[in-house]
Every structure is written in C-alpha cells, then in structure tokens.
Amino acid sequence: MVIVGGGTAGAVVASRLSADPAVRVCLIEGGPSDVGDQRVLRLRSWLSLLESEFDYGYRTVPQPRGNSHIVHSRAKVLGGCSSHNTMISLLPPPGDFADWVAAGAAGWSYEEMLPYWHRLLINIVPVAERNPLVADFVAASSKALGVPIHDDLNATPFADGTGLFPVGYHPETGVRSSSSVEYLHPVLDRPNLTIRTDTWASRLEIDGDRVTGVHTSAGVIRGARYVLSAGAIDTPRLLLLSGIGPAGDLRRLGIPVRVDLPGVGEHLLDHPESLILWEASRPVPPESAMDADAGLFVNRAGGDRPDLMFHLYQIPFTVHTARLGYDVPEHGFGMTPNIPRPRSSGRMWLVDADPAARPALDFRYFTDPEGYDERTIVDGLRIAREVAATEPFASWIRREIAPGPSVRSDADLSAYGRAVHHTVYHPAGTCRMGAEDDPLAVVDPTLRIRGLSNVRIADASVFPTMTTVNPVVAVLMIGEKAADLLRGDQR
Template identity: 75%
Template sequence: MTLAIVLIILDRRPDGGWPELETIEYDVVIVGGGTAGSVVASRLSADPQLSVCVVEGGPSDVGDERVLALRNWINLLETEFDYDYPTVPQPRGNSHIRHSRARVLGGCSSHNTMISFRPPDEDLDDWVAAGAAGWSAAELRPYWERLEISITRVADKDRNPLAIDFVAACRTALGVPVIDDFNAAPFADGAGFLPVGYDPETGHRSSASVAYLHPHLARPNLTIMTETWAYHLDPERGVTVRTAGGDRLIRARQEYVLCAGAVDTPRLLLLSGIGPADDLKRLGLPVRLDLPGVGENLLDHPESLILWEASRPLPPMSVMDADAGLFVRRDPGATRPDLMFHLYQIPFTVNTARLGYDVPEHGFGMTPNVPRPLSAGRLTLADSDPSTKPLLDFRYFTDPAGHDERTIVDGLRLAREVAATEPFASWIRREIAPGPSLRTDQELSAYGRAAHHTVYHPAGTCRMGAPGDPGAVVGPDLRLHGFGNVRVADASIFPTMPTVNPMVLVLMIGERAAGLIRESTR
C-alpha cells in the first residue's frame, strides 16, 4: 500500500480560481460510498497492497440508530440525510415529487426499505440485447451468490394481520398464487411477503455499508472520507472535493470509480465538462469531451395510490410498513409480471392531500407501479454553479403507446377487486382516493397521474451500451468512454429498468466492477 501527499496547482476550478490544493494520492478513488461504492471499496481493500479511498458526501451511519433502524426509513426523507432533488414540471405527471437521494454512508441502502429482489432473468436479457455483452443472468449469477447483505423473508413475528389478509385476498380476487420466496427462479406473478435485507432480531437494516464496510473499517489501506463532496473530475489530475476545512484534490494512480448514483454521477461528469457539448457551452462550461449520452435515458418506477380509510386501528407489527406485495402478469403469454403493488401500511397522503382528499387517522393503500416503464427523460444542469441542484425531467407518462398510463389505470381497477374481497375487505371503511365516483379510464388516468409518486429509483443516465453506440456513456467493462482510468458503477448504467426494486442489481454491479478492477490492477 502506498499513499502520497503532494501539492498541485489546478488549471482552473469551476469558480474561476487558481488555487493551490493539497493533493492526496491513492491507488483507487471511489466517488460515492453508497450501495455499489461500499461493495467496490470492501472488495478492493481486501488486497492489502491496494490503497483505496472512498469519498462520501454525507456522514457515517456507524452507530446511528436513525439510519440503522429499518422501520425509521420514512423519517429520513427530506432531512440532513437527504439531497432532496425536486422535479421539473411534468405535463402528464406529478410536478411536486421530491426525489430523495441518500446523503449518508451506504447511500440509498441506508435510506430505503431494503426490499431485496434478484432481478428476473429476462430483465438481464434486455440488457444484453441493448448492447451490454457479458451481463446475462447466467453471467451475473455468481455475483448474486456472493452478496454479503442478509436477505430474508419478513419474519413471522413481523407479519401483521392486515398484510396477511391482503395476501389471502389477492389470491382469491385475482387467482394469483401465494409466493413463499420471490427470489426463487423463475420470477413469477403472485402475492406474498417480500424479501428484505434486515436482521429480524434487531430490526436493523443489512445495508451495503453495514455488510461490506463496517467489518473492515480498521483496514489500514481503506480510507473513508465522509462529509466530503466531489464536484469536479479531471481524470489526469484528480477529483476536487469540498470539505468543512476547504477544498482538496484526491488523485487516483490507477482508477477512479464513480458510484455517486443516477443523479450525482452524471451531474459530476457534466460539471467536469464531460457530456453534450452544446449544453455545456450554453452554460459556459469548458468541453472536455462531447459525450451526448450523459444525463439522457433518465428512468424511474412511477407508482400511483389507492387510499382507504381503515375500519379500525392498524396493527403495529411490521418490518418497514410495506412488507407485502403483489405482482401481476396482465398478458398470460408474458414471461414476467408487468404490474406491481406495494401494500403500504401507512397512508402516504402527501399527494392525495394536495389534491384535496381527506387524510384519515387510520389509513393504508395499494400502489400500482409500472415495473418496466417506457417513458424516459433527461437530467441537465441549471447553471455552472456546482452547488445548484440539477434539473430532473422524468417525462412521466409520455411514451407514445400509452403503456405507462394504461398500467396505472389497470392497477387501480385491480386494486379495487382486491379491496372488495375478504378477508381484506373488512379492514376498509371507505375508499378515499381516487374515490368510488371515478370509474372511467379517463377519470382514473387523470387521477392516477396527478397522484402518482416515485419509488425513488432513478436510473439510466450514464447508459451502458455496445461499442459504437452513440448514446452509450460506458461500455460493458464499465469504462467511461474516452477515459481509460474512469469507470461508472451505479444505477446510472442501467440500459433499461428492471422489473423489481433495483438495489440488489446495484450491489451486483458493485461486485462485478470490483472484479473488473482487480483484473486490470493485477
């Protein structure tokens, strides 16, 4: 392991200054200590001859019950643990969505519900078809098998009667099977309790940081810089970071690995002059490389809500208040589900209240979700100031065929079928939103799109693709086009959205990235 501290004069910082910055050198510099970054750091620092630095913009999660207690996840949103990105106006969707992005070690695995699905094989077939050679389900299976997080089905002690009755009603109303293990192949439609990364005894999350970093914090060749925000990358000189004590430069002798997520990885590249040249010139940013795909292909899982007032107080037993789910295959000939629901044991009325609906004292809902949306948007910069939040334009419900809109409408109708079926029906006093008077496709579409939210799954903004693909930002080896010493390893590389919650797939990306880097560093 070798570490060096030198002094370097930068060409020019984004603010126009010519500072002299302290520069620290490591073999590998990882920008983002989140879901994938934790994996990469853990695997690479297992080699004592390799010095590894993680640059993380938020604080540590070590010993912080607010972060570690899984059921507290909703109380982390729009706090000091959240970058809290707004959405630009959405003509066909909800313009009021705040996209939570975790500002804490472990990233969104320290911030989410820890629902942990292995992606269906067909999702990865889609990736290969999109030019991601080497990313088939068979080729990724070893990374699934070596994951360190602890994935378990919701424990019996955490299964409350509302969720149990929901699963039973789904079976009766829709004829779907009860799924004992959603991660058993092949992935099937059905209802059941979800696989979750947590410790049933303590209720703590088994996040990427807990599983991959906490056991190895004493490694002398692993440096984790928290409260350290990266805002400029020069692959020849280093990453410029901002800390409470001022700016510094972190240089990698071998590789930079960008793991800042589908918002902050493209944001960093754009601020560094890597992206669509016309956009960069318009903002007055010097163009280092014209890479048109940076920020394009912005994807998400939109979901709407059918909200009920409960007939009685809800039972307190729960892992994270979204313990049971339902997958539906609307086309009997399809090989995987195309409609998904979470059962939320919390009202989640942020959007319905804005539309004028009542907020019940005791309420719960089902959330029809678009598993593989066809609408895609774009991330851009508002200006050249690194502190200005980027512009997120998801272009929700704009796919020409209307697939995403139709999925929400079908989902609201199917949810009503479940709600009318015992034993779930006895939990419901009344439907609050959209309300029983809204019946037509047009009425349900207008409501569903106005009330829709996000499952906080932005992806795709540094899309992986085949050599020669003009819209691709990285190749199947995760190398950033135009730079041999920079890789991207996070959800921004997704060519298409997976059917399921993407956290496990991001962990597998981290595992694969670490393997690719180990091969090259040898």
C-alpha cells in the same frame, strides 16, 4: 483507487478492493457516517429520512402529464440509498438481464450475473413480522386474481404472484442490512482503506484521456484509478461539471469540453406508482418491518415476468392525496400500482456551471407515445379494487378515500392516477451501458467511460433498461461485478 460515492455500490467496491492489502482505497462520501446512528440503522425509520439532513431532496421540473410536486430523495449518508430506503431486495428476473444484453451489455446475462447474487453479503430474508392486515392482503390477492402465494419471492423467477417481500435487514434487531453495514462496518480498521465522509466532490481533473484527481470540499484527492458511484443523479452531474457530456450543452454553460459524450444525463428512468387509499375499519396492527411488507405482482401480457406490481402501504401515505383535498384518516392503508418497466424516459441537465446549483430533472412521466404507462396505472387501480372487494382483506376497509368510488371511467382514473403518482426513488439510466456503436452509451460493458482510460462507473446510472423489481439488488451486483473488473486490471 479513488471511489466517489459511498453508496449502495460504492461501499461494495471499496470493501472488495481493500481486501487486498496491496491496494490502497479512498472512499469519498458527501454525507455523514451511519455508524452508530439509529436514525439511519433502524429500517422502519426510513420514512423519517426523506427530506431530512440525510437527503439531497432533488425536485423535478414541471410534468405536463405527471405529478410536478415530487421530491426525489437521494441519500446523503454512508451506504447511500441502501441506508435510506425500504431495502426490498428482489433479484431481477432473467428477462431483465436479457434486455441489458440486447441493449449492448455483453457479459451481463442472468447466468453471468447469478454468481454475484450468491456472493452478496446482504442479509436478505422474507419479512419476519406477521401482520394480520398483511396476511389478509396476501390471501385476498391470491383469491381475487388467481396468482400464487410465494413463500420466498427470490426462490425462483416468477411471472406473477403475491407474498411478503424479501428484505435486507436483521429481523431480530430491526437493523437494516445496508451495503455500509455489511460491507464497510466490519472492515473500518483496514489500514489501506480511508473513508472520507462529509466530503462533496465537485469536479474531475482530466489530463488527456486520464482522470488525475477529484476536486472536493476537502481538497484534491488523487489516485491511479477512479470509480464513480455517486448515483443516477450525481454521477452524471459530476461528469457534466467536469466537461464530460453533450458538447453543445457544456459550451452554453461555459464549461470546457473534455469528452463529448451526448448520452450523459439522457435516458433518465424511474418506477412511477400511483395510490389507492382506504380508511381502515379498525387500527392497523403494529407488526411491521418497514410499513410496506407485502407485494403483488401481476402479469397482464402473459410473458415471463410481471408487468404490474403493488406495494401494500400499511400506513396512510397521503403526501399527494392530501394536497388535492382528500381526507387523511387516523387509520388507513393503500395499494400502489407501479409500472415495472416504464416506457417513458427523460433527462437531467445542468442549469448552471456552479457546482452548488441543483440539476434539472425531467422524468417525462406518462409521455410514451403508445400510452402504455398511463394504461398500466389505470389497470392497476382497477385491479386494486378487485383485491379490496375480496375477503379477508375487504373487512379491513371502511371506505375508499382516494380516488373515491365515484371515479370509475378510464379517463377519470388516469387523471387521478397521474395527479397523485409518486416515485419509489429509483432513478436510473443516465450514464447507460451499451455497445460500441450506440451513440448514447456512456460506458462500455466493462463499465469504462468512453474516452477515458482509468475511470469506471458503478451505480444505477449504467442501467440500459429499468429492472422489473426494486433495483437495490441490481446495484449491489453492479458493485460486485465492478470490483471483479477492477481486480482484473491488476492481472
């Protein structure tokens, strides 16, 4: 078994399959190991990993209605984005999995996926650090909006609410509970598990309907079966470089077509979020798990799950506001109106047949015809101001820096919100799962790639639709289910 990508799901698959001594597993990871590296293991250091040696740092093409200055950080380290992000670990609500089933992913209902949630090895607990700013934010959010405070946001599916995030970490040490830490570190001595770090995969070797090898920076690695877990950017990139994708695009680059799959690279999804930034009236207390410890979920439409969410950043996150000339406070914090299920989608494609060339990413932010995504950001900025005007949170605020109190109309809030929006680093959907009659589905509900008999995909690229919440738990569950499907091949 060869697994390409030692990230969030790839580590799960490698660990679960290598538990059988009769199965030999080779895990290929483009980045270094995280073992013993406190820069990676310490959860609160996540911001320092962005645009570092542990980051591929992909950029977007110009976005006519969104922010064209976003760097899409993609982890270059064992454990993937679970070694690179905040590890906010929320179980997707039942409606998210119902959307997947409706999109053709039979066998992926909430009831069918719940056992994988209970199987996860990640140590998921509500944030233990009790920061007074965070506590007052939670109290004010509940008071201003009438939403319940949830002691554990994973205790039951919720339509709205506020509270401390459940996070995959070890509160006593501050070490992140990544898929690498929990699934790989305890089994590194398994004789049937080989982990090849700093090994970049550039092409799949194909014979008929079978993959026969993976061309890497360390040579060709061969196995009987293959799993691609390189993420929503690099899994489709690897397929395209291997001649698997839209035939016309491949021919234009001079890449021989092995499998004509028009959906590869299409349906690129993300969670965009904007920012309202305040100067603090006093220094923000230091207690924190990862500087974004609490959240707010709002249900505007009266459905069974939130349609607007916020992170509370306990630091002045000014990357995009400073670029537009806004002040950078010594002490500051902000709320981030986030679109849980955006209706805009884009695509990624190769600009060159050279494996070293970076792909083009076009998220097409805020381009949905109904203007739903734009409306959500405007509503979010207004709701954030309601919370900011409510005690006990209000007393923490000296002034609103961005967009500033003079920005009040829908048009002005939209222009600001779209100019400074960023990503929460959640690309997904580029090899989406679907039914047999879906012309753009890349994998079937068993995660097999169409037209190939011995290769599956297990990462966020298979999402049929975006999860309402941060996707790391969904990706871990994909890894667990992929391991079950692969074990089933043996029976």
